[in-house]
Amino acid sequence: MPGTGGTARVEVDTTKCIGTGICESLDPDRFEVQDEGFAKVLIADVADGDLPRVRDAVDSCPAQALRLTGA
């Protein structure tokens, strides 16, 4: 299960994502919008130092398609 074991993880619900690219613009190393029109998470594990950036992306997603677990 994501979120167990103390490591924060972020995931995208591709059924909700509308492909705005906001997450990618905020954290291009982690998120990438695919040709199919939805974002892919390139790096799911979130180190403590990256939490503010990932939280910002989660909060900025207009479709509430990003979810942070284990943080």
Ligand code: SF4
């Ligand atoms: S910000 Fe949300 S809706 Fe936009 S591409 Fe990222 S996951 Fe999809």
